[in-house]
Amino acid sequence: MIAALRHWLDSDIGYSFRSSPTALVAALIALVCGIAALFAPWVAPHNPFDLVTLELANARLPPAWYAEGSKTFLLGTDDQGRDILSAVIYGARISLAVGLASVVLSVVVGVTLGLLAGYLGGWIDAFLMRLCDVMLSFPAILVALLIAGVGRAMFSNAHETLAFGVLILSITLTGWVQYARTVRGSTLVERNKEYVQAARVTGVSSLRIMRRHVLPNVLGPVLVLATIHVATAIITEATLSFLGVGAPPTSPSLGTLIRIGNDYLFSGEWWITIFPGVMLVLIALSVNLLGDWLRDALNPRLR
Amino acid sequence: MKIRIALLCAALLAAPPAFAKPFKWSSASDIPTWDIHSQNNALGNGVHAAVYESLVYYNSNSFKIEAVLATAWKPISPTQMRFSLRTGVKFHDGSPFTADDAVFSLQRAMHKNSNYAVYTQGIDRVVKVDANTIDVFTKDPNPVLLNQLTELRMMSKAWSEKNNSAAPMDIKTKEENFAHRNTNGTGPFMLKEWQPDQKMVLAANPNWWAKKDANVTEIIYTPVKSAATRMAALLSGEIDFVLDPSPQDLDRIRANRDLKVLDGVENRTIFFGMDQFRDELPGSNIKGKNPLKDQRVRKALYQAIDINTIARVTLRGLGQPTGALVAPQVTGWTEAIHKRHPYDVAAAQKLLAEAGYKDGFEVDFACPNNRYINDEQICQAVTAMWAKIGVKAKLRTQPLATYFPMIQRYEASIYMLGWGVPTFDALYSLQSLVRSVGVGGDGNYNVGRYSNPQMDALVERTKKETDLKLRTDLLTKALALQNEDIAHIPLHNQVIPWAMKKKVDLVHRADNRIDWRLLKVQ
Numbered sequence: 001m002i003a004a005l006r007h008w009l010d011s012d013i014g015y016s017f018r019s020s021p022t023a024l025v026a027a028l029i030a031l032v033c034g035i036a037a038l039f040a041p042w043v044a045p046h047n048p049f050d051l052v053t054l055e056l057a058n059a060r061l062p063p064a065w066y067a068e069g070s071k072t073f074l075l076g077t078d079d080q081g082r083d084i085l086s087a088v089i090y091g092a093r094i095s096l097a098v099g100l101a102s103v104v105l106s107v108v109v110g111v112t113l114g115l116l117a118g119y120l121g122g123w124i125d126a127f128l129m130r131l132c133d134v135m136l137s138f139p140a141i142l143v144a145l146l147i148a149g150v151g152r153a154m155f156s157n158a159h160e161t162l163a164f165g166v167l168i169l170s171i172t173l174t175g176w177v178q179y180a181r182t183v184r185g186s187t188l189v190e191r192n193k194e195y196v197q198a199a200r201v202t203g204v205s206s207l208r209i210m211r212r213h214v215l216p217n218v219l220g221p222v223l224v225l226a227t228i229h230v231a232t233a234i235i236t237e238a239t240l241s242f243l244g245v246g247a248p249p250t251s252p253s254l255g256t257l258i259r260i261g262n263d264y265l266f267s268g269e270w271w272i273t274i275f276p277g278v279m280l281v282l283i284a285l286s287v288n289l290l291g292d293w294l295r296d297a298l299n300p301r302l303r
Numbered sequence: 304m305k306i307r308i309a310l311l312c313a314a315l316l317a318a319p320p321a322f323a324k325p326f327k328w329s330s331a332s333d334i335p336t337w338d339i340h341s342q343n344n345a346l347g348n349g350v351h352a353a354v355y356e357s358l359v360y361y362n363s364n365s366f367k368i369e370a371v372l373a374t375a376w377k378p379i380s381p382t383q384m385r386f387s388l389r390t391g392v393k394f395h396d397g398s399p400f401t402a403d404d405a406v407f408s409l410q411r412a413m414h415k416n417s418n419y420a421v422y423t424q425g426i427d428r429v430v431k432v433d434a435n436t437i438d439v440f441t442k443d444p445n446p447v448l449l450n451q452l453t454e455l456r457m458m459s460k461a462w463s464e465k466n467n468s469a470a471p472m473d474i475k476t477k478e479e480n481f482a483h484r485n486t487n488g489t490g491p492f493m494l495k496e497w498q499p500d501q502k503m504v505l506a507a508n509p510n511w512w513a514k515k516d517a518n519v520t521e522i523i524y525t526p527v528k529s530a531a532t533r534m535a536a537l538l539s540g541e542i543d544f545v546l547d548p549s550p551q552d553l554d555r556i557r558a559n560r561d562l563k564v565l566d567g568v569e570n571r572t573i574f575f576g577m578d579q580f581r582d583e584l585p586g587s588n589i590k591g592k593n594p595l596k597d598q599r600v601r602k603a604l605y606q607a608i609d610i611n612t613i614a615r616v617t618l619r620g621l622g623q624p625t626g627a628l629v630a631p632q633v634t635g636w637t638e639a640i641h642k643r644h645p646y647d648v649a650a651a652q653k654l655l656a657e658a659g660y661k662d663g664f665e666v667d668f669a670c671p672n673n674r675y676i677n678d679e680q681i682c683q684a685v686t687a688m689w690a691k692i693g694v695k696a697k698l699r700t701q702p703l704a705t706y707f708p709m710i711q712r713y714e715a716s717i718y719m720l721g722w723g724v725p726t727f728d729a730l731y732s733l734q735s736l737v738r739s740v741g742v743g744g745d746g747n748y749n750v751g752r753y754s755n756p757q758m759d760a761l762v763e764r765t766k767k768e769t770d771l772k773l774r775t776d777l778l779t780k781a782l783a784l785q786n787e788d789i790a791h792i793p794l795h796n797q798v799i800p801w802a803m804k805k806k807v808d809l810v811h812r813a814d815n816r817i818d819w820r821l822l823k824v825q
Contacts, residue, residue: 056684265531
């Protein structure tokens with residue numbers, strides 16, 4: 001494990017990583033947020049979803065450095081007496097999970113359709129690309145809102161896990177387009193290269209060529225796109241939750257927390273909404289910076 | 304100089320007329336309908352009063368009953384009251400208001416689809432005497448008949464029949480009638496535009512029969528669900544008035560030089576109701592029986608609620624915890640009834656164990672999220688308090704537009720409800736809330752379907768009792784029985800401040816509605 005890491009750090013990309021302070025800081029922040037979110041039950045000081053531990057008398061306590069604050073609640077509490085720090089950690093877990101899941105799904109869908117369109121061409125290509133055009137002509141958030149809204153109306157009494165399903169689906173459906181476009185472009189280039197033609201002449205099936213020969217050569221840009229897309233997906237999720245069609249209040253994501261706290265902004269209880277906001281900015285910014293660095297590192301012309 | 308005067312004159316001529324005065328206001332939700340007999344909702348009733356008038360209404364300063372569309376009334380016999388109607392009153396479409404319209408409107412309120420039967424309680428029939436006189440016959444002598452009539456507004460017979468709205472819209476179905484979106488009243492304002500949940504515009508009625516105190520030419524209502532957004536609109540000057548400011552924002556409003564707060568106690572009690580009818584609760588893990596039928600379970604839920612902390616923290620002091628189903632201004636209320644069963648978690652756990660639910664149970668729990676002050680937050684807090692005695696309440700919150708029809712279809716196991724008393728008489732509450740479900744207004748908001756023959760007997764006796772002293776005793780007895788049975792879990796009486804610009808001049812009413820006749824904007 002360590003040897004592998006050392007090996008990686010000695011490589012070209014590893015060198016560029018070591019020599020970029022932005023990348024180092026961003027990676028550090030992303031790592032801390034990610035680990036905190038992953039191990040939330042052990043990291044967070046309280047379990048904000050355990051109703052039995054909530055005490056209404058602790059509601060709206062300011063952060064610990066204020067005179068009225070309490071050391072038990074480092075970043076203060078919300079209107080129900082929930083610890084903000086724990087709520088933020090658990091919220092980040094949900095935001096990250098939703099973000100990653102929708103990116104993975106988007107990549108799978110987008111890359112598959114892009115490969116098919118680029119390699120097969122003809123009416124499949126035409127059809128898929130027109131579909132992309134249609135998707136691109138709407139703002140992503142509008143499509144996501146539509147799907148989330150319709151999904152909720154159709155299954156109004158369903159279990160809340162379904163709310164997450166609808167949320168992931170709506171982000172996926174708006175996110176796959178850019179992968180399909182990128183992969184199709186690269187595939188068009190690769191398709192006519194000698195090694196593909198050689199494979200075709202020796203009678204390898206189209207599916208196998210796409211999978212074994214073309215795919216590895218078009219994945220580079222997808223990796224960069226996906227990294228940046230994680231940040232976008234988290235923000236889309238937060239927006240939907242802020243608008244009330246995302247994660248339910250019983251298992252709040254960062255966006256839900258910001259929405260709940262928004263009601264208390266005018267009365268001076270800023271910590272209820274600011275801290276989830278800060279967490280959201282930290283995650284989105286660090287992931288974005290990492291994506292930028294990766295793009296530069298993988299681009300031979302910038303070396 | 305001459306040119307200057309000419310310019311000045313031109314400027315004066317071109318200036319907009321000084322009397323165009325809009326009044327822009329907001330609260331959390333829109334009114335459910337414009338059909339005046341379809342849904343007995345306090346916000347709706349208050350807004351309807353701008354367009355439709357009743358025979359009599361409360362004076363906003365003295366809260367005594369005063370003449371509106373009736374000019375005089377006198378009893379002919381103990382069960383017959385004769386009303387002389389105001390002459391020269393015209394509906395907004397220009398047709399005159401006559402005895403036919405009055406008879407029609409009262410009968411419409413007594414229709415089986417009507418949600419206002421609780422206000423026609425005891426009325427046997429309504430008869431036209433001549434073009435400007437009607438007789439109201441009651442089954443028994445009714446000491447609160449005039450109070451009931453304050454909420455029965457008048458609409459045009461010809462207009463309703465022509466527009467297929469002779470019967471009130473049934474709120475349990477989704478069918479709309481013409482009167483749901485269109486109006487034709489006699490009131491000081493006319494409905495100009497209504498986009499539900501977005502915007503409502505009322506224009507002043509130039510042909511109103513009374514001399515107008517109000518100087519407002521247009522009333523613009525914009526419901527805004529988020530308390531923070533509503534407050535931002537008031538602070539930025541976009542709106543003039545907020546009916547239901549959030550408790551957390553009051554200090555900020557009081558500190559603002561351009562704004563003021565009008566404090567007042569609302570004649571409204573907030574409580575939880577429980578399904579005491581079904582043999583098995585949908586969505587509960589207890590099969591084959593309904594834990595809420597057991598008085599010990601209801602008492603355990605009651606005693607597990609720390610209402611004082613809710614009032615202090617969640618409501619920031621804007622609630623008066625109570626053990627009674629009615630507010631202190633209501634006839635029948637006493638200090639003894641007001642006293643709550645104490646907050647005691649250990650006692651609650653013991654009661655649950657006695658009832659056979661040592662480990663608690665799961666139960667559906669429904670709350671509105673834009674009807675009462677901090678309703679959703681209160682329910683969340685109570686969910687946490689019940690969790691401590693093992694009761695897992697599965698909270699779902701809905702906006703009022705879907706919430707009230709839902710509980711009226713008996714779909715909630717535990718639900719939140721607030722009950723204002725326009726008649727200032729506990730019979731109104733008892734008949735609606737604890738009388739077994741029956742015809743007329745009986746049990747029309749008893750959506751937990753609580754039923755106790757002793758209670759029914761008390762309510763029926765009160766309806767007929769004419770000795771006021773005895774009648775009040777009966778009301779108190781019935782309220783005590785409710786507390787004994789824990790038919791409902793009372794929470795608090797709502798204290799409801801209004802927030803507005805300093806230039807708005809109006810009177811705070813205990814029924815939490817604006818008196819449109821007195822509304823002035825400087």
